[in-house]
Amino acid sequence: MLEITRQADYALRATIEVGKLPFGERAPTAAIAARQKIPLPFLAKIVSQLVVRGVLQATRGASGGVSLARPPEEITMLEIVEAIDGPITLNRCTRDPSVCELSPTCPACEIFVEAQQALIERLEKTTLADLVARARELERSYA
Numbered sequence: 001m002l003e004i005t006r007q008a009d010y011a012l013r014a015t016i017e018v019g020k021l022p023f024g025e026r027a028p029t030a031a032i033a034a035r036q037k038i039p040l041p042f043l044a045k046i047v048s049q050l051v052v053r054g055v056l057q058a059t060r061g062a063s064g065g066v067s068l069a070r071p072p073e074e075i076t077m078l079e080i081v082e083a084i085d086g087p088i089t090l091n092r093c094t095r096d097p098s099v100c101e102l103s104p105t106c107p108a109c110e111i112f113v114e115a116q117q118a119l120i121e122r123l124e125k126t127t128l129a130d131l132v133a134r135a136r137e138l139e140r141s142y143a
Contacts, residue, residue: 029043
């Protein structure tokens with residue numbers, strides 16, 4: 001099964017939630033966790049990884065919370081997923097062709113490489129601003 005981790009899914013949901021705020025505003029992690037149904041201890045770990053990667057900023061204290069480190073137009077879906085899961089690879093041969101002696105003559109490897117590149121390009125061209133806009137559309141249609 002090819003699937004991003006639950007942690008990467010939570011990271012996307014949490015980052016979209018923060019992205020809905022006016023740029024520079026903070027949201028308490030407890031509020032993000034409640035709205036997105038993410039266990040708070042799990043979210044704390046995710047937030048720290050996104051802070052290290054420069055996607056989010058975290059401020060401690062009574063008026064603290066989480067905010068975007070950069071404008072949502074500058075943050076990609078790929079960046080968020082890879083901040084949690086690392087580089088996207090569909091098969092071990094796409095990550096390192098030398099692990100398989102059949103890679104040079106394997107037609108399946110070619111397809112995996114092409115599919116992986118298409119996925120990476122799609123995630124790279126989708127910004128957090130795009131995701132936030134789509135989230136708002138979906139919320140309006142289900143309200």
